Amino acid sequence: MNKSIDVNEMGLCQMLRAIEEGDCTTEAIIHACFDRIEARESEVGAWQKKRTRDEYLAYYRADKAFFDASLLKGLPLGVKDIIDTEEMPTEMGSSIHAGRQPVEDATCVALIRAAGGIVLGKTVTTEFAYFKPGKTKNPADLERTPGGSSSGSAAAIADNMVPMALGSQTAASVIRPAAYCGAIGYVGSRGEFSLRGGQPLAQSLDSLGLFARNVEDIQLLRAILLRQPASIKASESIAPKCVLVCRGELVGETSPAMESATQKAVDKLKAQGVKVVELDAANRIKDMVNHHINIMAWEVCRNLVIESFQPNQLSDPLATLMEQGLTMDRSSYVASLEAVQACRDWLWRYVPKADAILAPAAPDIAPLGHAATGAPHMSRPWQAMGLPVINVPGMKDENGIPLGLQLIGKVREDDDLLSHASWFKELLN
Numbered sequence: 001m002n003k004s005i006d007v008n009e010m011g012l013c014q015m016l017r018a019i020e021e022g023d024c025t026t027e028a029i030i031h032a033c034f035d036r037i038e039a040r041e042s043e044v045g046a047w048q049k050k051r052t053r054d055e056y057l058a059y060y061r062a063d064k065a066f067f068d069a070s071l072l073k074g075l076p077l078g079v080k081d082i083i084d085t086e087e088m089p090t091e092m093g094s095s096i097h098a099g100r101q102p103v104e105d106a107t108c109v110a111l112i113r114a115a116g117g118i119v120l121g122k123t124v125t126t127e128f129a130y131f132k133p134g135k136t137k138n139p140a141d142l143e144r145t146p147g148g149s150s151s152g153s154a155a156a157i158a159d160n161m162v163p164m165a166l167g168s169q170t171a172a173s174v175i176r177p178a179a180y181c182g183a184i185g186y187v188g189s190r191g192e193f194s195l196r197g198g199q200p201l202a203q204s205l206d207s208l209g210l211f212a213r214n215v216e217d218i219q220l221l222r223a224i225l226l227r228q229p230a231s232i233k234a235s236e237s238i239a240p241k242c243v244l245v246c247r248g249e250l251v252g253e254t255s256p257a258m259e260s261a262t263q264k265a266v267d268k269l270k271a272q273g274v275k276v277v278e279l280d281a282a283n284r285i286k287d288m289v290n291h292h293i294n295i296m297a298w299e300v301c302r303n304l305v306i307e308s309f310q311p312n313q314l315s316d317p318l319a320t321l322m323e324q325g326l327t328m329d330r331s332s333y334v335a336s337l338e339a340v341q342a343c344r345d346w347l348w349r350y351v352p353k354a355d356a357i358l359a360p361a362a363p364d365i366a367p368l369g370h371a372a373t374g375a376p377h378m379s380r381p382w383q384a385m386g387l388p389v390i391n392v393p394g395m396k397d398e399n400g401i402p403l404g405l406q407l408i409g410k411v412r413e414d415d416d417l418l419s420h421a422s423w424f425k426e427l428l429n
Contacts, residue, residue, distance in 0.1 A: 011214035050121025070116025078165035082199035106197025123152025132315035144366035147177030148373030167209035172379030174209030178391035179404020180366035190386025202299035237423035240355035252377035255364035288381035291336035301325035361404030394428025
């Protein structure tokens, strides 16, 4: 097949199956990705650093036998620019680290490269994966924010520039941009993946994130990162028997459009015979938002010590967060950690037979403008509790702008969550 292959219709596993079946070639897909980047990057701005088409093809052809025999066949990967790459700078969205060149790949990058993926480039991040935006715009509507902090990775996936990308999440940095842009975004149970080689922000909250077009692509990447047997065969979708619904009002402000999208999803679940139980938690889930903020503030100012020595190069939001952490009493930090653990234990006793929690992935569609990245409160409780989460696209507002819904699973039951998410995505679409 020639280079005009329509990547808009294919996810990572679909591409790999097409290559194995002789329906297309790796080079055809590489060309399609670069065609898309060249057509859209000047508007979307997803990339901080990237290879040229000729550089990428030369890299692939120099070790073609390895790539052709590999699982990932030399297909392109986007890497958030807080994750170290040996061949490209990692600058963390800050002038403090301009030109910083790591001496080795982060573990997650090394594992995907060993499986035959090629780093196409570094995707734009907000400053130190916090709030100050980069240049990226939302491919669904260029007048809107793509969300943050994994802005470039979400946009690159949603705009069909690459079939796989890495991000990170400390508050809502994967789920929110995935929701705003209309991509699959997944964060594993806390500690599920190695964080070696990634910029730490808050060690009790930091997680690696994965972006792709289909849930089966996430399952493949997850297996690679866990060094488990990996397959490109079509994965099984399993309907949940019981879903616990957390309405947006239990977490924070949400729009009527998001409330409507949640209700439509609930109606679809009920129509398929899924038992739906409404979470009635008074202020318990909402309290997790503030506990998350406390934990993050305490830990950020103790991770970014070197950067704090250059305060004139820090954004006001980051400086404010660090000041909050420095003025906190340690007993407040410990109390928040304990409250989070207690809430996690309570949550799954509430409906022990629930297979997943359904909740809004963001307060609304992506806000207009590029001076901020949107509110993160819809992800803070689940991230504080270290639960596995996936944004499932499919819902849109009346103008066709994505409205993301997230499924939240039990700790260490990520595989079950992804099987349910695959089924849920088909239901929404």
